Amino acid sequence: MKQVLASIVTIGDELLIGQVIDTNSAFIAQQLNSIGIWAHRRVAVGDVWDEIWETLNQESKISDIVLITGGLGPTADDITKPLLCKYFNTALVENQQAADNIRNIFQEREIPERIWGQAQVPESCIPIANKRGTAFGMWFEQNKKIFVSMPGVPYEMKGMITDFVLPELSKRYELPTIRYRTLLTAGKGESAINEIIQSFEDALPKHIKLAYLPDLGKVRLRLTTSGTDAIATEKELDEQFEKMKSLLTDITVSDNGDSMEEALGKILTEKKLTVGTAESCTAGNIAHTISSVSGASRYLLGGIVSYSNEVKHNILGVKNETLAQYGAVSEQTVREMVQGCLDAIQSDIAVAVSGILGPDGGSEEKPVGTVWVGVGSKENIVTKCLHLRYNNRQRNMDATTNAALNMLFMYVRNIH
């Protein structure tokens, strides 16, 4: 079986200026990889006719598939469509489906003249429907090479990859069976995990690869394998995965691809428990993250963003003496925040955080990165002090959110 190779070409000055970070390529590479196609090159070029042209020549020489994103908007700097017309020696024709799609998107609103250009699609391509925007995708074939052009808007591109490109590519090529299993852990770092599973890792068969994917207090461990016999491949992978899992039980959040918030949602639903939040420094990010799972209203009742001390006192009932004596960032305060949250929100469990995320607000006694987290019920409250070391407000915010969600998850898991 020959390895099928792809090049990913992103078009647009905004990527070269560095204003926009290219997340599309990573998504496409991941998706290709999941069906056994190796994206061996990624190229970003500007909105420049000759450079795009030359790149298509080059990449199609060394790859079976060239996936292109960007340059399909209705404005003058978007040159991908006319370029592809010329490149494949074809002409634009009106596509009924694309026209209907535009009408459907605009509904009663007036459709600007230039938008109608989006209904024009090159005659020789297979058009790819876009349920999420006006720009259709295009699938060309030439000299046994496949070229796919998609919009640069991540959300539109993703829909096309999932709904059309992957299934079509799977039909065209004989591809190996790629399987992977992911274990989400929280609370231990990459090195600490490595020490625990070192001998397991050393004993892994060569064709099974282990990847560590760390992300602010969480580490995803992914086992990947490929083979020609789907059943044997799955079986071997499952065995190794179970082995790895058994070594990491106490830090495991999910073994089925669920995110922390999905795993939390499932365990809360299963145990019929509700949760409320009391957030100072994260200012709603914990509640928002919990709510990002559809159906979260079954277990998330609400929360209090207590940024000011007045809100901590008035709504959460944190005593003024506590704030005066220990400060807003203290174990005593988060304990009272947990209690106040249970009373105000009337949830079974509450999670509370108060900390200093920086860059300002630190002191010698409580430097930037000092964060107290509390989780509890009417029965008992646990607390923890984080000492974050990121010199970046957003990272401290995310790390705090992750740590709080993990404490909440472990708390709920241990309720019998």
Next chain:
Amino acid sequence: MKQVLASIVTIGDELLIGQVIDTNSAFIAQQLNSIGIWAHRRVAVGDVWDEIWETLNQESKISDIVLITGGLGPTADDITKPLLCKYFNTALVENQQAADNIRNIFQEREIPERIWGQAQVPESCIPIANKRGTAFGMWFEQNKKIFVSMPGVPYEMKGMITDFVLPELSKRYELPTIRYRTLLTAGKGESAINEIIQSFEDALPKHIKLAYLPDLGKVRLRLTTSGTDAIATEKELDEQFEKMKSLLTDITVSDNGDSMEEALGKILTEKKLTVGTAESCTAGNIAHTISSVSGASRYLLGGIVSYSNEVKHNILGVKNETLAQYGAVSEQTVREMVQGCLDAIQSDIAVAVSGILGPDGGSEEKPVGTVWVGVGSKENIVTKCLHLRYNNRQRNMDATTNAALNMLFMYVRNIH
């Protein structure tokens, strides 16, 4: 003056698998751009000898500078250094400074054998010191082309770019002055803005470029120019920028690069106003976004995440009759949420949202994407109903947050 062109080459399988999002390239491109070098191509390749070699050949043919990141670690899959040795026909020699650096990093800890390899540097290169890790950078020159190899660790690479690469490149080339101005607008889409400024755009001098950067209810408009005379370049750009601004006054959020939340923070600070939030469907995301600016505690007092009707009633004082008669997603409810938030949080201004983000929870009368937003003070409350069309919870969440922040911003702007 000839445009100096650069290619950015990133090396590493992790980028091609899609595990890691490439933020290095954006940083490097931005930095090059700021000194007048145009990074016209970015290429990512795997840890494969021949592909890296061929990429260096190709890119050095079409660029003056090839900046390479990755593949400098101490493990076996890191092949950049031996490859560059061969490519530039030179040999490794021990570098005293690199050896001292390793000792300094490890201090009393034992230094593993393989780490000592990091002290070996190709003889013909200019070594680039790394204060943050063991891998030194390398600067080669050949046939009037410059090749720079740096580690893939963002933090190490950034130090080298700022401390060494940019100053050196500025010395070697005669570079133009690059300037840009960005206008952030909200509330109108790309096409609608395009119609308003079409004739301005048509009349722009060729060397000034206008880019539209849309993002869920916001559009950034960027004018970029380059010239040899810094003062004249700035002056011309400022004139054109003022012209564009004057056409878009009513939808302008910022003209100085500030984000929505930064602009909001400044105007609240300037007008000495405080704000509170009452969030149902966004569940804290509005408060969290406002808080992402350092110093937000000056104007963000707090908020209520009122996911359940009980919290809407108990804490925000929304009448049970209102909820029963009009439902949680209604103008009446968000009005009472605004009032309740002003009372509970005691802020000058309150913003409230209640809606259905999907995928579940919609009805014929109120389909997924129906969101009511309210903003107000004790004096008056304004409300608006959004009809979002994204078939995606997260996008509906972000679109709601952006729309609410924009309504809040415009409300505050209009207070005299």
